[in-house]
Amino acid sequence: MRNTRALAVAGAAVAALGLSAPAAVAWETPSNITALPSVIAPGGQLTITVDGCRSGGTATSNAFSPTRLSPVGGGGGGKGNEGDRGGAGGGAGSGTARGTAVINSNARPGPYDITVDCGGRTMTKPQAFTVIGGVRGGIGGSTTTGATPTDVAIGGGLVAAAVVGGGVFWMRRRAERRI
Numbered sequence: 001m002r003n004t005r006a007l008a009v010a011g012a013a014v015a016a017l018g019l020s021a022p023a024a025v026a027w028e029t030p031s032n033i034t035a036l037p038s039v040i041a042p043g044g045q046l047t048i049t050v051d052g053c054r055s056g057g058t059a060t061s062n063a064f065s066p067t068r069l070s071p072v073g074g075g076g077g078g079k080g081n082e083g084d085r086g087g088a089g090g091g092a093g094s095g096t097a098r099g100t101a102v103i104n105s106n107a108r109p110g111p112y113d114i115t116v117d118c119g120g121r122t123m124t125k126p127q128a129f130t131v132i133g134g135v136r137g138g139i140g141g142s143t144t145t146g147a148t149p150t151d152v153a154i155g156g157g158l159v160a161a162a163v164v165g166g167g168v169f170w171m172r173r174r175a176e177r178r179i
Helices: 002-026 083-087 149-178
Strands: 031-036 045-051 057-061 064-071 096-102 110-118 121-131
Touching: 031 110, 031 121, 045 057, 045 064, 045 110, 057 096
Parallel strands: none
Antiparallel strands: 031 045, 045 096, 057 064, 057 110, 064 096, 110 121
């Protein structure tokens, strides 16, 4: 009976140690990469948050230049997440790093991955965010210069239809006056 109890206690101790070890290691490995907003236009600012990145690191993607991730203070983040200002306020204790990336103006629409390097350990989140195609607001939404042959054909057809319709209307009104 004593052997069974000893074996049960030893098994419980090993199970408790085994369950706590991955939690301790998780703070040293980058995890849970979050990109907000998840849908963004070229030129927009993307906030990247990474759990398990105590001392900060670098985020890279084909849609933006390499971006520095700074440790976030345990008090809730706020403005201490950009540049060299992020280290104050106990950032090493929270295990979270954050940075702001600006999407390239020539980024093509579609999903993009983010790769994070935290202290030599890397992690990639596939399809972390999506770049949408935008319009050029200052030029009426057009992205071409001048009318295409299709535009000219459609416009010419509408003008011709208006002339014919106006002529028919005028001729009918003129005929009604004679009667």
